[in-house]
Amino acid sequence: MPLLMRTADGPEKQVCFVFDLHGGLHLRAAPLRPRSRRDPLELYFETDVGRTIRDLADRSLLPAADALLRGLDQGFACALSVSGTLTDLLERHAPDALAALGRVARHPGSEVLSVPYHHGLAALLPDRDEFLAEVLRHRERMQVVFGASPTVFSPPELCMTRPMAEALPATGCTALLTEPRWCLPRELDPTLVYRSGSSAVLLRHCRLSDDLATRFFTPEWDRYPLYAETYAGWLARTPGECVLVGLDLDRLGDGGGLLELVEALPAALEESGVVTATPSAVLAAHPVGALGPERELGWTAPDEGESWLETILQHSAASALSRASTWLPDREVWRHLSSTDHFRAMAMRSGGCGRRPAAVGHEATVEAFGRFMRALSALEERSAAQVRSRKAALTLRTLPPEQAFGFSRDGHAAGYAAHSLAECLEQLAFTSDRVVADHLARQDFVHWCRDALDDQVLAEKVIRCRNRNELQETMQERIDELVCRRRSPSSAGSPSTP
Amino acid sequence: MPQKIAFFCWESLHAVRVGGLAPAATELAESLASRGHEVHYFTRAAPATVGDSALIDGVHYHFCRPDGENIVEYCRVMSEEMVEAFRAVDDPPFDVLHFHDWHPVEAMHLLQDRVTVFSYHSTEYGRNGGNFGDWWEFGEISGKEWHGGYISTLVMTVSHQIRTELMWLYNVPEWKCTVVPNGVRPERFRKAVDPGAVKRHYGIHPLAPLVLYVGRLVYQKGPDLLIEAVPRILQKRWDVQFIVGGTGQMEAELREQARGLPVQFLGYILGEAHLDLLNAADVVVIPSRNEPFGLVLTEAWSAGRCVVATDVGGLGENIEPFVDGIPVPVQPESIAWGVNYVIDDPQFIRALGRAGRKKVLARFDWALVTDAALEVYDRAKALKILQGT
Numbered sequence: 001m002p003l004l005m006r007t008a009d010g011p012e013k014q015v016c017f018v019f020d021l022h023g024g025l026h027l028r029a030a031p032l033r034p035r036s037r038r039d040p041l042e043l044y045f046e047t048d049v050g051r052t053i054r055d056l057a058d059r060s061l062l063p064a065a066d067a068l069l070r071g072l073d074q075g076f077a078c079a080l081s082v083s084g085t086l087t088d089l090l091e092r093h094a095p096d097a098l099a100a101l102g103r104v105a106r107h108p109g110s111e112v113l114s115v116p117y118h119h120g121l122a123a124l125l126p127d128r129d130e131f132l133a134e135v136l137r138h139r140e141r142m143q144v145v146f147g148a149s150p151t152v153f154s155p156p157e158l159c160m161t162r163p164m165a166e167a168l169p170a171t172g173c174t175a176l177l178t179e180p181r182w183c184l185p186r187e188l189d190p191t192l193v194y195r196s197g198s199s200a201v202l203l204r205h206c207r208l209s210d211d212l213a214t215r216f217f218t219p220e221w222d223r224y225p226l227y228a229e230t231y232a233g234w235l236a237r238t239p240g241e242c243v244l245v246g247l248d249l250d251r252l253g254d255g256g257g258l259l260e261l262v263e264a265l266p267a268a269l270e271e272s273g274v275v276t277a278t279p280s281a282v283l284a285a286h287p288v289g290a291l292g293p294e295r296e297l298g299w300t301a302p303d304e305g306e307s308w309l310e311t312i313l314q315h316s317a318a319s320a321l322s323r324a325s326t327w328l329p330d331r332e333v334w335r336h337l338s339s340t341d342h343f344r345a346m347a348m349r350s351g352g353c354g355r356r357p358a359a360v361g362h363e364a365t366v367e368a369f370g371r372f373m374r375a376l377s378a379l380e381e382r383s384a385a386q387v388r389s390r391k392a393a394l395t396l397r398t399l400p401p402e403q404a405f406g407f408s409r410d411g412h413a414a415g416y417a418a419h420s421l422a423e424c425l426e427q428l429a430f431t432s433d434r435v436v437a438d439h440l441a442r443q444d445f446v447h448w449c450r451d452a453l454d455d456q457v458l459a460e461k462v463i464r465c466r467n468r469n470e471l472q473e474t475m476q477e478r479i480d481e482l483v484c485r486r487r488s489p490s491s492a493g494s495p496s497t498p
Numbered sequence: 499m500p501q502k503i504a505f506f507c508w509e510s511l512h513a514v515r516v517g518g519l520a521p522a523a524t525e526l527a528e529s530l531a532s533r534g535h536e537v538h539y540f541t542r543a544a545p546a547t548v549g550d551s552a553l554i555d556g557v558h559y560h561f562c563r564p565d566g567e568n569i570v571e572y573c574r575v576m577s578e579e580m581v582e583a584f585r586a587v588d589d590p591p592f593d594v595l596h597f598h599d600w601h602p603v604e605a606m607h608l609l610q611d612r613v614t615v616f617s618y619h620s621t622e623y624g625r626n627g628g629n630f631g632d633w634w635e636f637g638e639i640s641g642k643e644w645h646g647g648y649i650s651t652l653v654m655t656v657s658h659q660i661r662t663e664l665m666w667l668y669n670v671p672e673w674k675c676t677v678v679p680n681g682v683r684p685e686r687f688r689k690a691v692d693p694g695a696v697k698r699h700y701g702i703h704p705l706a707p708l709v710l711y712v713g714r715l716v717y718q719k720g721p722d723l724l725i726e727a728v729p730r731i732l733q734k735r736w737d738v739q740f741i742v743g744g745t746g747q748m749e750a751e752l753r754e755q756a757r758g759l760p761v762q763f764l765g766y767i768l769g770e771a772h773l774d775l776l777n778a779a780d781v782v783v784i785p786s787r788n789e790p791f792g793l794v795l796t797e798a799w800s801a802g803r804c805v806v807a808t809d810v811g812g813l814g815e816n817i818e819p820f821v822d823g824i825p826v827p828v829q830p831e832s833i834a835w836g837v838n839y840v841i842d843d844p845q846f847i848r849a850l851g852r853a854g855r856k857k858v859l860a861r862f863d864w865a866l867v868t869d870a871a872l873e874v875y876d877r878a879k880a881l882k883i884l885q886g887t
Binding site for chain 1: 697
């Protein structure tokens with residue numbers, strides 16, 4: 001680890017480079033039929049990913065690891081954030097790449113960061129136990145593959161929430177990295193060290209990160225082409241205590257010269273007098289106890305206008321995932337479904353702040369959503385046999401988009417659909433009186449309960465509903481009744497929300 | 499030194515409100531009064547207005563109740579009643595007489611020996627979407643607009659675009675015409691709301707992107723262009739919802755045009771409902787064919803909203819492309835392009851809104867606008883003295 005040079009005013013500014021690496025399993029277009037001795041994951045995910053992982057290793061990971069190792073030997077410092085899922089895939093399909101990353105991780109100039117094992121949305125759901133389990137499982141995995149015990153937490157998509165921050169000390173982590181957009185007060189200086197309770201907080205410098213992750217590849221950029229010397233100069237001229245630059249590690253394999261820039265950075269940084277350090281080294285120079293109350297920050301909440309789940313599709317899928325978590329006897333497939341990759345694919349634009357930018361059409365987001373909901377629906381359907389009332393679990397389960405209740409107005413889609421009884425109830429709370437009345441008049445709810453949910457009892461009750469309130473009361477009563485019936489022995493103590 | 503200032507305007511926030519002229523004139527009057535000037539505001543009474551005068555927020559209002567068989571006759575009677583009310587309080591005499599738009603031009607004609615400033619908030623040509631009309635009212639109103647520019651001591655207008663329009667349309671000399679933008683009180687349009695709750699109230703999914711139009715439903719404002727753009731926007735993203743707030747002569751045809759589309763017409767939205775929607779909308783669209791200034795732009799910016807607006811008049815002049823808004827040509831395809839450019843990028847939407855709010859605070863504060871208006875008054879007084887000698 002490089003020695004810190006101290007000035008009369010305090011520790012010298014340090015620059016942290018963080019390289020993220022995550023890749024989960026891809027969902028099948030439609031789940032497979034279960035057969036004996038088939039790996040459960042195989043039913044839902046493309047498991048024949050050897051060629052893809054090999055390509056990732058050859059194109060990005062091996063050259064990147066080589067470049068980082070050479071830099072580390074020259075005094076460069078950096079941090080790695082690698083999901084547990086990806087280390088599993090690398091171990092199986094590209095062990096040489098995992099070994100190369102291991103050499104980087106074990107170098108004294110580098111630090112391994114903590115992330116939830118599956119890089120999952122579970123971190124954003126209100127399930128503290130699941131969050132802790134994911135972080136601790138990742139810690140164990142890092143110990144096995146990299147010999148590291150991370151103490152700095154990097155949340156998936158850098159999205160930090162208040163419940164996560166409160167649970168963090170129980171994971172053994174003493175610090176965290178995030179983006180300014182999740183913090184209060186707004187418009188914080190990202191080059192200062194902050195604290196949240198007993199945890200230290202470092203903020204990613206989004207502009208300098210996007211210079212590498214996005215603008216570097218844009219010929220229309222007025223600073224294109226960017227060279228290591230120029231970038232090092234920008235870092236040198238950025239005032240503050242710490243500049244945190246983050247980048248997806250596999251971006252180095254995208255060509256265009258980014259790998260060469262990273263290779264040239266250590267010398268350019270030295271030339272510009274820039275000191276690099278690991279997050280822990282920065283925090284050692286700025287201990288939490290020495291930070292004044294003006295450095296205390298809070299976390300934004302979804303109702304304050306910031307949420308990682310920004311679209312109807314993402315919200316619908318996340319709600320369904322959260323509901324399923326309350327009763328599924330086996331969480332392993334569920335955890336893979338929680339990977340943020342699936343949710344990122346449900347937004348037309350993603351990336352930013354150092355992450356790979358992506359833009360897709362809405363057809364692609366609908367396809368990603370459809371794959372997810374079909375997988376979750378099939379998982380719940382197959383798990384129904386393991387609970388006390390299979391029938392109750394089937395009625396309460398998530399439905400695939402083909403069977404969802406599509407609200408409509410004047411014969412045109414209203415833009416949202418109910419993929420479960422619970423979601424129907426949520427949407428009845430705001431859909432307009434006219435829409436509800438039209439659907440009641442056509443007995444659409446009755447047909448849906450009977451044909452899609454296969455619940456004749458509910459259908460016969462709904463047929464008597466004359467307005468929204470009666471419909472809501474009838475559905476809520478039925479949900480409460482079915483939730484009681486569904487309780488499996490293993491989830492007897494779990495919350496009864498559907 | 500405190501001045502005695504007379505405002506002549508056919509609408510105000512405290513009686514009859516028609517469009518953007520009411521807040522522009524009322525708030526300037528209030529701002530001048532807050533500086534210690536004695537401001538008298540001659541305007542029409544609303545049906546519910548009690549009495550002939552009132553002191554509201556430091557401004558003396560004098561109400562008239564004109565009648566007439568047509569708009570031109572109505573405004574002539576209104577002007578005469580305004581002058582009568584003016585003469586009753588012209589002792590000590592007013593220092594400056596400020597006339598707003600063509601409606602009180604006949605009052606200016608009767609008082610043309612005084613120091614007069616004529617504000618063009620729009621022109622009849624502009625209200626007609628940048629077209630000449632061959633009906634008699636068009637000729638009459640245009641004639642009054644020309645006459646107002648001709649007899650006034652100085653002219654004020656709200657954007658460089660309309661100043662140029664006045665120079666070629668009515669031969670107003672360049673030296674005579676000063677650009678003074680409209681101000682805004684940002685605090686009046688900013689409200690902490692839960693956007694999801696507001697959307698739910700209108701039967702919209704809390705995460706559906708909401709595009710808002712607020713304005714009169716008239717040809718000049720281009721609401722038909724937005725409705726024509728809707729299918730193109732839905733082609734890119736199917737869950738976008740639209741709310742149209744305002745009334746006007748095009749309402750029936752717009753409702754027909756929007757049949758089957760996710761567009762709700764709410765009529766004239768006021769007060770808290772307006773604030774809720776303005777602060778919950780993801781994008782505010784201003785599809786005007788002609789917009790001398792565009793108060794709705796500064797209102798949307800005050801609420802920190804992302805704006806997609808046609809590149810005309812004050813809208814084009816004030817929006818910095820892709821920094822605080824998306825200016826587009828006046829055609830449905832371009833409006834759809836502008837909305838599509840931002841609609842799937844919530845972070846960019848928020849960044850544009852934040853930049854707009856910063857601009858409002860830095861450039862459209864009433865204190866700055868009032869300073870500029872007072873400078874014009876001082877020049878007008880000096881010029882009148884020179885003309886007298």
